Amino acid sequence: xxxxxxxxxxxxxxxxxxxxxxxxxxxxxxxxxxxxxxxxxxxxxxxxxxxxxxxxxxxxxxxxxxxxxxxxxxxxxxxxxxxxxxxxxxxxxxxxxxxxxxxxxxxxxxxxxxxxxxxxxxxxxxxxxxxxxxxxxxxxxxxxxxxxxxxxxxxxxxxxxxxxxxxxxxxxxxxxxxxxxxxxxxxxxxxxxxxxxxxxxxxxxxxxxxxxxxxxxxxxxxxxxxxxxxxxxxxxxxxxxxxxxxxxxxxxxxxxxxxxxxxxxxxxxxxxxxxxxxxxxxxxxxxxxxx
Amino acid sequence: xxxxxxxxxxxxxxxxxxxxxxxxxxxxxxxxxxxxxxxxxxxxxxxxxxxxxxxxxxxxxxxxxxxxxxxxxxxxxxxxxxxxxxxxxxxxxxxxxxxxxxxxxxxxxxxxxxxxxxxxxxxxxxxxxxxxxxxxxxxxxxxxxxxxxxxxxxxxxxxxxxxxxxxxxxxxxxxxxxxxxxxxxxxxxxxxxxxxxxxxxxxxxxxxxxxxxxxxxxxxxxxxxxxxxxxxxxxxxxxxxxxxxxxxxxxxxxxxxxxxxxxxxxxxxxxxxxxxxxxxxxxxxxxxxxxxxxxxxxxxxxxxxxxxxxxxxxxxxxxxxxxxxxxxxxxxxxxxxxxxxxxxxxxxxxxxxxxxxxxxxxxxxxxxxxxxxxxxxxxxxxxxxxxxxxxxxxxxxxxxxxxxxxxxxxxxxxxxxxxxxxxxxxxxxxxxxxxxxxxxxxxxxxxxxxxxxxxxxxxxxxxx
Numbered sequence: 001x002x003x004x005x006x007x008x009x010x011x012x013x014x015x016x017x018x019x020x021x022x023x024x025x026x027x028x029x030x031x032x033x034x035x036x037x038x039x040x041x042x043x044x045x046x047x048x049x050x051x052x053x054x055x056x057x058x059x060x061x062x063x064x065x066x067x068x069x070x071x072x073x074x075x076x077x078x079x080x081x082x083x084x085x086x087x088x089x090x091x092x093x094x095x096x097x098x099x100x101x102x103x104x105x106x107x108x109x110x111x112x113x114x115x116x117x118x119x120x121x122x123x124x125x126x127x128x129x130x131x132x133x134x135x136x137x138x139x140x141x142x143x144x145x146x147x148x149x150x151x152x153x154x155x156x157x158x159x160x161x162x163x164x165x166x167x168x169x170x171x172x173x174x175x176x177x178x179x180x181x182x183x184x185x186x187x188x189x190x191x192x193x194x195x196x197x198x199x200x201x202x203x204x205x206x207x208x209x210x211x212x213x214x215x216x217x218x219x220x221x222x223x224x225x226x227x228x229x230x231x232x233x234x235x236x237x238x239x240x241x242x243x244x245x246x247x248x249x250x251x252x253x254x255x256x257x258x259x260x261x262x263x264x265x266x267x268x269x270x271x272x273x274x275x276x277x278x279x280x281x282x283x284x285x286x287x288x289x290x291x
Numbered sequence: 292x293x294x295x296x297x298x299x300x301x302x303x304x305x306x307x308x309x310x311x312x313x314x315x316x317x318x319x320x321x322x323x324x325x326x327x328x329x330x331x332x333x334x335x336x337x338x339x340x341x342x343x344x345x346x347x348x349x350x351x352x353x354x355x356x357x358x359x360x361x362x363x364x365x366x367x368x369x370x371x372x373x374x375x376x377x378x379x380x381x382x383x384x385x386x387x388x389x390x391x392x393x394x395x396x397x398x399x400x401x402x403x404x405x406x407x408x409x410x411x412x413x414x415x416x417x418x419x420x421x422x423x424x425x426x427x428x429x430x431x432x433x434x435x436x437x438x439x440x441x442x443x444x445x446x447x448x449x450x451x452x453x454x455x456x457x458x459x460x461x462x463x464x465x466x467x468x469x470x471x472x473x474x475x476x477x478x479x480x481x482x483x484x485x486x487x488x489x490x491x492x493x494x495x496x497x498x499x500x501x502x503x504x505x506x507x508x509x510x511x512x513x514x515x516x517x518x519x520x521x522x523x524x525x526x527x528x529x530x531x532x533x534x535x536x537x538x539x540x541x542x543x544x545x546x547x548x549x550x551x552x553x554x555x556x557x558x559x560x561x562x563x564x565x566x567x568x569x570x571x572x573x574x575x576x577x578x579x580x581x582x583x584x585x586x587x588x589x590x591x592x593x594x595x596x597x598x599x600x601x602x603x604x605x606x607x608x609x610x611x612x613x614x615x616x617x618x619x620x621x622x623x624x625x626x627x628x629x630x631x632x633x634x635x636x637x638x639x640x641x642x643x644x645x646x647x648x649x650x651x652x653x654x655x656x657x658x659x660x661x662x663x664x665x666x667x668x669x670x671x672x673x674x675x676x677x678x679x680x681x682x683x684x685x686x687x688x689x690x691x692x693x694x695x696x697x698x699x700x701x702x703x704x705x706x707x708x709x710x711x712x713x714x715x716x717x718x719x720x721x722x723x724x725x726x727x728x729x730x731x732x733x734x735x736x737x738x739x740x741x742x743x744x745x746x747x748x749x750x751x752x753x754x755x
Binding site (some may be wrong): 014049140141144147226230231232233234235236237238239242245246249250 | 340341396413461463464466467468470473474475477478480482484485487
C-alpha cells in the first residue's frame, strides 16, 4: 500500500499512520506532503482492472501518494481525450460511467491525474468485435477480379479471419491460395479476392468470420457477377440512335437542298433581285425599294 | 450610318434559321469537350484500386486529355480551314468513341493514358474548335447570344454527365462504362452533322441598293457592324478553305493583346474551381456539403452564360465588348480576393454563387471577343493558335496553386494569388483595348476617307 519500507521506530510509526489514513484521500495527501520529502511512488487503484463481457460498467481510479498537488483529472479512450470527463478539482478519485458497452465504446481507457508529473493507468474494456461488410453487395465483371471486404470495430480486434461461401444452408470454407481465391487479413480489415470470375460458380453470398478471445462474429456479403456482354446492349442501342439521327439529318438536308441553299444564305438579309427566289419559305423576306 | 436590318448585305451570316440548329450542335460538342475530362474523375477511385496506382498517376489521365484537347487546336484549325467544320467534328466524335471503347479493354495505366488521354483528347479538340468557328459563320448580329448559348453546354453537360457516370459505374463497372461512354461520344457526330457548311458568297460587282442610298463597293469589305470593327472577307469559299494556318495573325494587334491577356488570366482561372471543395473541407464541412458548393457554382454558371450572351448582344455593350470582357475578368479576380473573408457555410455558398456568375461571364465571352477582334474568317486559325498558347497556363495553374497551398498550409494565399493574377490580366486587357479601339477607329477613318473617293468614282461610272 504505501511506498518504501523504512526501518526504525519513528519511521514505523509514520507507516502505521499512513496505512490508517490511506483511504482518506485528503488527509493522505497532507500527510504525504508533510513527511515524505522524496515521496513514495504514486499508485493508482483502478476498479475494475478489466471489463469483460458486461453490458455496462463504472470505471473508477483512486490515486494514492500523488507526487504533487493534483490540479484535475480526465479520461482517455484509445489515446483520445474524452472532453466531458475533464475536471479541474483536486480530488484523487474519479469515475467514468459506461451506460452501454458495445463495440464502439470498448477500448483502452486511461484515467489521467494532472499532477507533476502526470500519473495514469489503463483499464481494458473488452467487447465482442463488430464485423460488418464494407459493401453489402459487391459487383464483379466476368473473367475479371472480384474483391470482397469486411471490416471490424471494437476491442480487442479479431485475431483470426475466415471466409466461407454460402451454398444453400451449408457453408464451405475458403482457403487462401487455393483455386482462384486470395485472402489478405489485418486485425481490422479482411479482403477476399476472387480471380477470373465465373457467372455460374461465383455468384452468391459469402461469409466473413472474425475470431477474437470472445468467440467469432460474422457477416454476409453478396457477390454479383456481370456478364461481359452486359454493356453491349446499351452500346448498340446508342450507336443505332446515332446512326438514325445522322441519317435523318443528312436526308433532310438533301431533300431540301435545292430550295434551301439560297434560303439559308438569304434568311435575314434582303433579296437582291426583286424577281429572284420568290418561293422563300422564310418569313423574314423584307421588301425593299426597287430601283 | 447605323445599319438597319434591311441593309444587311447578302454575304453576311444568316443570324437565324438553321443557325439555331447549329448552335444546338455546338452546344453538344462544347459540352462534351469541356465536361468530359472533368466527369471522368468519377471512375478514378476504382481504377486506382484495380490498377494499384497512386492518385496522381490516375489524375494524369485527365491532364493528358486536357493537354491534348488544347494542343490539338492548331491541327483542328488547319483541318477546318481545309475541309470545313462538319467533317472535322464527325471525325472527332468517331475518334473519341474509338478511344473510349479501346480503353475499356485496357489492362495498364499506359493503355488508358494513350486511349483516353491522347486519342480522346484529340477527338475532343476536333469537336471544340470547329464548333466555335461555325458559330461565327452563321451569326453576326446575334453572335454573342449564340456564343453564350453554345458555351452553356459545358456546365449543363457536367451536371448531367457526373450522375450518369456514377449510375453507369454502379451498373456496369468501369469497363462497361467506358464502353458505353464511347457510344455516347458518338453523339458528337450527330452534332457535327447539324453543322451544315455555309459559305460567304463573293458579292463581285453587285451593288446593294437599299433605301435608295448608294453604298460603297463590297468586294472585300462587309458593312461596318454595330461594333464598328471591320472584318476582312476573303474572296470566295475556296480561298478560305485552301489556306492552312494563318500565321500572319501574330502581327495582328488585337490578337496579340488577346493571347497575352488570356495567357496570364488562365493561370488563375481554373485553380479556384479545383480547390473549392478541398477549401470547404479544410473549414470543417463534410464531403457532401463541399461537393454541393461545386453544384451551386455549376448551376449558376448554366444560366450566367446565356444571360451574359444576351447582355453582350445589346447595343450598349456590343461595341465595347472588350471592356465587358475585362470587367468580367476583374470581377472574377475580386471574387477570389474577397473569398478568404467568407466565413461559415453561408459565406462560402455566397462566394460560389458569385464565382459561378463570374466564371460563366468569362467563358461566354472567351471566344466571342476573339471573334470580335480577328473576324470570323481568320477565327479558325486564331482559336487554334490561342488554345495551344493557353495550354500552358491552363495546365500549370492548378499544380502551382496546389504547391502554394502545400508551402503555406493555407488556402488563403491561393485565392489571393488567383485574384491578383486575374485583376492584373483584366486591367491589362482593359488598358490595351482602349489603345486598340483608338487605333481601329483611326484606321477606319482613314479607310472611310479612301472609300469615299472610290465611291464617288463608282457612282460616276454607273451613271455614265
